Amino acid sequence: MPETARLLAATVDTGRDRARGGYSRPVFSAAERELLEWYLAELRARGLEGTTDRNGVVWAWWNPAGLPLEGAVVTGSHLDSVPGGGAFDGPLGVVSALRALDLLRERGVDPARPLGLAVFPEEEGSRFGVACLGSRLLTGAVTPGRALALTDPDGNTFADVARGAGLDPAGFGRDDEALARIGCFVELHVEQGRGLVDLGAPVAVATSVIGHGRWRFTVRGEGNHAGTTLLADRRDPLLVAALVVAAARDVAAANPGTRATVGRLDPVPGGTNVIASRVDLWLDVRHPEDVVTAAVVAEVSRRAARLAAAEGCAVEVREESLSPTVDFDGALSRRLSGVLPTAPLLATGAGHDAGVLAGRVPTAMLFTRNPTGVSHAPGEFCTDEDAEAGSVALADVLADLLTGPPPG
Incomplete structure (x- = not known):
């Protein structure tokens, strides 16, 4: 079994929804926290320590030279899901980041800048109604006052649920120090449509997120x-x-x-x-x-x-x-295409944390083929071979960004 698939296999029993089918992993739920604990253990196995910032974003850093974190290359995704969602939306990007790190180390890459791994909370907005809430708070795209007053279907406020998860609601809001650490952000995600199926390719470089x-x-x-x-x-x-x-x-x-x-x-x-x-x-x-x-x-x-x-x-x-419609950073996207010359260009109608971060830092995305074209439903899929191809493509891109000219 390819290594990316082996990592994904560790997530498939967490948050199964017997009534809807698929997975239900709302933010700060037991299922999402269980996945997060698994992820933190995977980081520790690689000698990295995951830390949660004041907006609930989990960060880890591969920085063998002990360089300043400002201007780092960052990758990652999310672990929460829509109700009854698929197995790959979110976790594939998180797992691929771990696999890409392993590949960089196996290749003996000597990074000229740190690599950051990030997991964002409430990307789907399935519990509190606002998608990409963690990245919106981080960038200031949503005010803390509005976020903290949001309620879930049971009437619990975001403030109370976040407090129960060990966060301090008083700390929520735009974090310029954290943003300064992101020289560029590259998110890998399973494709949520049939673009790559029709193009006959395993990996694509994103061009934009439809408004x-x-x-x-x-x-x-x-x-x-x-x-x-x-x-x-x-x-x-x-x-x-x-x-x-x-x-x-x-x-x-x-x-x-x-x-x-x-x-x-x-x-x-x-x-x-x-x-x-x-x-x-x-x-x-x-x-x-x-x-x-x-x-x-x-x-x-x-x-x-x-x-x-x-x-x-x-x-x-x-x-x-x-x-609004987001066009990803042109120079960064061209750089990705230079590393992956056979990867087609593809727009997406699905929202992502990368689209929110694009307003503050150079951002790009990679998509991995979904042969069913189905997403936000149990039929979402990615073959073991395509999942590994996505991780390899991500590692190739990260190697270039870590050792070549500074991005941005």
Whole structure:
């Protein structure tokens, strides 16, 4: 078994979701913490020590010459997952970073600058609703006040859950000292689509992350009895929510290249024989042109207001996160392509910590082939051979960045 696959095999029993299939590893959950403990043990086996910063990012440094950390080359990913997600989204990047480090050592690479390994918390946003929360806090893209007030589906605040995980909420926020240590960041991730399948290649160099955001629609009506309330007397927010889901699909279809998705809908109180009093639904919209994303959300919001009024309900729309289209650092991406001349260039519609960091430091990404093209679901996959090819490609890139001219 290739070494990358052997490392991944150690993660496959952690966080299995028997009800949904796949894996559920929300941030600060027992499953995510178990994976993190495994990762810390792997670092110690390599003579490295993992430390958690004030924003919950876990760092480790390979620095055999004892050089200053400023301007280091950094790689890594995340360990949390969406509910019922695949086995590779996040862990593949973390495992590949470990494998790349092993390869650098085997090759006798003498680094001219330190190598950092990073694991970011709450990349998926599956627990607190804001994707890439750790990197957003680190870069100042989200304020501590807003982050700490976020709540999970059980009503726990991010502040309380983070405190329970041993972090001090007073320390959250932009960390210029940590950012100064990142001379460049290269993230490897399993591809979350069919690009590499269609191109017939195991590894690609990323060009951009398509702009995307999440909006929360809250529809308020009147809770009542399912058996005694005539249809004409109802103010049913769940009916409105269903029509909003259909409207989002229609608006997206009228704007080519748009992805619009409602993947979560929560009725209150949620009884089978109860007309809901309130429904929350989350709209995810993505498009390469940010102006189109804004126009799609505005049109869905207008339709939602009309649909709610027709049912005697009210609707409120709140932006939860918004990331404009990100073009990765051109010079750094060209450097990666120079090291990997056969790797195609590929844009992605999925968000990543690399996309958030790109606003502050030179950033690039590598994608490893996913033969099913499925992600955020149990069908996500990567062959042992492609996983190893990704680790080798990452090691090749890191070797160049560590020994060649300073990046950035």
